[in-house]
Amino acid sequence: MTAASSRWNDEAMLRRVRRRYVAERWFRFAGLAAISLSILFLAFLLWSMASRGLSGFWHYEASLPVDFAKSNVFLDPASLRGPDAQQTVAGADIEGAISQSATAAYGPAAAEMFGDGATEKLGRAIVDDPDVLSKTTTFWLPVGSRIDVAAKGDGDAASERMVDMLKSRGMLKRAFNAQFLEASDSTDPTSVGVWGALKGSFLTMIVTMLLAFPVGVLAAVYLEEFAPRNRWTDAIEVSINNLAAVPSIIFGLLGLAVFLNVMNLPRSAPLVGGLTLALMTMPVIVIAGRNAIKSVPPSIRDAALGVGASKMQVTFHHVLPLALPGILTGTIIGMARALGETAPLLMIGMRAFIAAPPDGISDPATVLPVQIFLWSDEVDRAFVEKTSAAIIVLLLFMLLMNGLAIYLRNRFERRW
Amino acid sequence: MDMKEKMPITPVTPVPTTSAAIAAEANREGPVTTDDPAQAEREGATPLDGEGGKLPNLSMAQLPNIQDSSDEQIAPAAPPKMSAQDVSVFYGEKQALRDVSIKIHNDLVTAFIGPSGCGKSTFLRCLNRMNDTIPTARVTGCIELDGEDVMASDMDVVQLRARVGMVFQKPNPFPKSIFENVAYGPRIHGLATSKSELQGIVEKSLKRAGLWEEVKDRLQESGTALSGGQQQRLCIARAIAVDPEVILMDEPCSALDPIATAKIEELIHELRGRYAIAIVTHNMQQAARVSQRTAFFHLGEMVEYGKTSNIFTNPREQRTQDYITGRYG
Numbered sequence: 195m196t197a198a199s200s201r202w203n204d205e206a207m208l209r210r211v212r213r214r215y216v217a218e219r220w221f222r223f224a225g226l227a228a229i230s231l232s233i234l235f236l237a238f239l240l241w242s243m244a245s246r247g248l249s250g251f252w253h254y255e256a257s258l259p260v261d262f263a264k265s266n267v268f269l270d271p272a273s274l275r276g277p278d279a280q281q282t283v284a285g286a287d288i289e290g291a292i293s294q295s296a297t298a299a300y301g302p303a304a305a306e307m308f309g310d311g312a313t314e315k316l317g318r319a320i321v322d323d324p325d326v327l328s329k330t331t332t333f334w335l336p337v338g339s340r341i342d343v344a345a346k347g348d349g350d351a352a353s354e355r356m357v358d359m360l361k362s363r364g365m366l367k368r369a370f371n372a373q374f375l376e377a378s379d380s381t382d383p384t385s386v387g388v389w390g391a392l393k394g395s396f397l398t399m400i401v402t403m404l405l406a407f408p409v410g411v412l413a414a415v416y417l418e419e420f421a422p423r424n425r426w427t428d429a430i431e432v433s434i435n436n437l438a439a440v441p442s443i444i445f446g447l448l449g450l451a452v453f454l455n456v457m458n459l460p461r462s463a464p465l466v467g468g469l470t471l472a473l474m475t476m477p478v479i480v481i482a483g484r485n486a487i488k489s490v491p492p493s494i495r496d497a498a499l500g501v502g503a504s505k506m507q508v509t510f511h512h513v514l515p516l517a518l519p520g521i522l523t524g525t526i527i528g529m530a531r532a533l534g535e536t537a538p539l540l541m542i543g544m545r546a547f548i549a550a551p552p553d554g555i556s557d558p559a560t561v562l563p564v565q566i567f568l569w570s571d572e573v574d575r576a577f578v579e580k581t582s583a584a585i586i587v588l589l590l591f592m593l594l595m596n597g598l599a600i601y602l603r604n605r606f607e608r609r610w
Numbered sequence: 611m612d613m614k615e616k617m618p619i620t621p622v623t624p625v626p627t628t629s630a631a632i633a634a635e636a637n638r639e640g641p642v643t644t645d646d647p648a649q650a651e652r653e654g655a656t657p658l659d660g661e662g663g664k665l666p667n668l669s670m671a672q673l674p675n676i677q678d679s680s681d682e683q684i685a686p687a688a689p690p691k692m693s694a695q696d697v698s699v700f701y702g703e704k705q706a707l708r709d710v711s712i713k714i715h716n717d718l719v720t721a722f723i724g725p726s727g728c729g730k731s732t733f734l735r736c737l738n739r740m741n742d743t744i745p746t747a748r749v750t751g752c753i754e755l756d757g758e759d760v761m762a763s764d765m766d767v768v769q770l771r772a773r774v775g776m777v778f779q780k781p782n783p784f785p786k787s788i789f790e791n792v793a794y795g796p797r798i799h800g801l802a803t804s805k806s807e808l809q810g811i812v813e814k815s816l817k818r819a820g821l822w823e824e825v826k827d828r829l830q831e832s833g834t835a836l837s838g839g840q841q842q843r844l845c846i847a848r849a850i851a852v853d854p855e856v857i858l859m860d861e862p863c864s865a866l867d868p869i870a871t872a873k874i875e876e877l878i879h880e881l882r883g884r885y886a887i888a889i890v891t892h893n894m895q896q897a898a899r900v901s902q903r904t905a906f907f908h909l910g911e912m913v914e915y916g917k918t919s920n921i922f923t924n925p926r927e928q929r930t931q932d933y934i935t936g937r938y939g
Contacts, residue, residue: 423745491782493778494782494785495743496740496743496776496782497778497782497783497784497845497848498784498794499740499743499771500738500771500775500777501771501772501775501794501795501798501848501849501851501852502768502769502770502771502772502799502852503795504768507798511794
């Protein structure tokens with residue numbers, strides 16, 4: 195054995211090799227541990243949301259025979275054929291009729307067992323078929339929040355007795371809560387819904403997207419491709435990087451000061467919310483866009499310049515299409531953050547109680563995260579599951595939005 | 611034998627097609643020929659007999675390639691297509707190129723040789739003002755294209771680059787279809803008025819670049835899916851699609867294998883009659899094979915410029931001699 199070969203086999207060398215293997219094993223183990231931990235957190239989040247929130251999409255309905263002849267509801271069926279039927283019904287004392295019928299059917303303790311959800315459903319039933327006013331009809335109406343909570347296993351003793359009684363008589367059933375997806379905010383948890391907040395979020399995101407994406411992309415293109423390198427562009431670059439790190443509530447204060455106080459735009463509207471969130475999202479898109487543009491190989495620019503393309507043709511025919519997947523990735527991150535943002539929207543008045551879905555971007559509205567924040571603050575136990583259910587809706591909305599963006603990104607992705 | 615002291619110039623196998631092409635070209639160099647067979651004989655014979663010993667590493671088989679039997683003077687009678695006078699280039703404070711004067715003629719291939727970092731690519735990029743894209747670069751001196759000042763502020767640089775096309779070191783097709791790669795130039799310059807005319811230009815360009823037969827059935831496939839040599843020929847097709855007057859090639863074969871290189875060299879010979887061509891190359895055999903004029907660059911200066919045959923067989927400067935015999939570089 196020569197001296198050279200023994201150097202690779204002596205004790206010190208073998209020790210070094212063993213140490214290297216141990217170090218590699220440790221690193222692999224640490225990586226796996228980190229991934230397991232994050233999967234664990236994610237699983238816990240999803241499990242806790244699902245276990246609490248899914249019941250929010252269901253509610254209990256109780257059967258109730260209603261005889262309007264014995265109630266204080268005096269409605270002329272003829273007046274219910276016109277376009278004002280909804281208003282006419284809303285003016286009638288349907289709540290009293292339900293209370294009366296419930297007392298008649300289940301005893302005095304049941305007078306309060308139905309809530310606003312039942313009133314609305316019965317009102318709609320009357321508009322749909324005014325004939326019910328002239329006879330005794332049995333309706334399945336959503337029970338009030340105390341009974342609902344008790345039926346789901348979290349109520350007080352009196353309500354639970356009521357639930358047991360209803361169940362033993364087969365008068366209680368579980369049904370899909372369509373109201374939750376169709377209605378807006380309400381004081382009564384049995385009649386709340388996420389539709390208003392969902393629509394508000396959607397309109398706000400549209401405004402944010404329409405503003406932040408073109409402005410952000412154009413700023414990125416200009417800074418990266420056209421702007422001269424000097425002290426001014428350096429200063430702009432530093433400011434944009436800092437802007438991306440500014441706490442979001444400060445953008446809210448800015449929106450309050452500029453859009454509401456100076457420009458007098460409508461308070462708590464998706465327009466103002468979108469403008470404020472666009473301010474916040476734009477720097478993220480600019481930074482991601484610049485990085486994406488920077489990573490387009492210079493050989494492509496040379497190739498286009500070499501056949502006599504102008505600077506703008508090079509940018510818009512070649513650089514931008516190649517950078518688009520990267521720009522869209524940055525946009526997804528920025529928009530996802532904007533969708534989940536609460537603090538700046540509180541500052542511009544989007545935390546108001548708004549019971550009707552917005553019809554346009556200048557109508558008062560709220561957004562999903564703010565709605566979640568508001569419901570999580572409520573005293574009524576029934577709001578716990580509504581909060582979790584709204585979180586599920588928010589997550590689904592986000593998944594849908596990101597899915598669309600990823601689909602678009604993959605369509606634009608090109609290899610070079 | 612110590613491996614570090616390997617042969618400075620690796621003798622490459624002469625490519626038969628190229629040799630044949632050169633032989634044919636030698637007879638075709640009409641306008642600048644003196645048509646004196648005796649002189650041609652003399653010029654060709656001298657290096658072989660008298661000074662062959664100076665080129666120990668150039669195999670005998672290559673010598674016929676570098677015989678430029680035709681013209682006596684360095685400059686042909688016709689005015690040059692492009693001429694550079696005292697061109698200097700600075701990158702910031704650093705001077706990359708010092709007082710370079712060269713003429714590029716129609717119907718001739720001019721090769722720029724020299725070690726890495728000697729400024730030959732920098733000079734090439736001056737000719738179509740590609741150095742404009744480097745913010746710190748500053749070019750002085752005078753460059754003319756058909757007597758027009760290329761560096762004048764009223765020279766439209768976009769048109770200039772269409773007139774002076776460029777092929778780059780690394781094949782850089784656009785990540786688009788083969789058709790779109792070639793059609794892009796004519797399209798942005800409005801050279802075709804109809805779709806069929808555009809298709810005609812694409813077909814003609816691909817044929818001239820010797821790529822048509824290989825890609826005619828898959829014009830809609832991505833240009834990046836072609837092999838390296840095909841990609842480079844696609845880039846040449848893209849350059850000639852806008853009907854340039856001069857074609858600049860910046861080491862067009864450095865990323866290609868010998869077979870693809872041979873095809874490109876053959877193509878250069880075929881294109882020579884149509885365009886003035888300037889080519890930067892590391893490969894001295896290549897310069898000898900494809901060019902009629904050679905300029906040797908060293909450390910930012912142009913050391914020597916002359917007929918390729920003279921540069922390779924009878925250089926005036928010691929530095930040129932040292933480089934082509936492989937003492938450095």
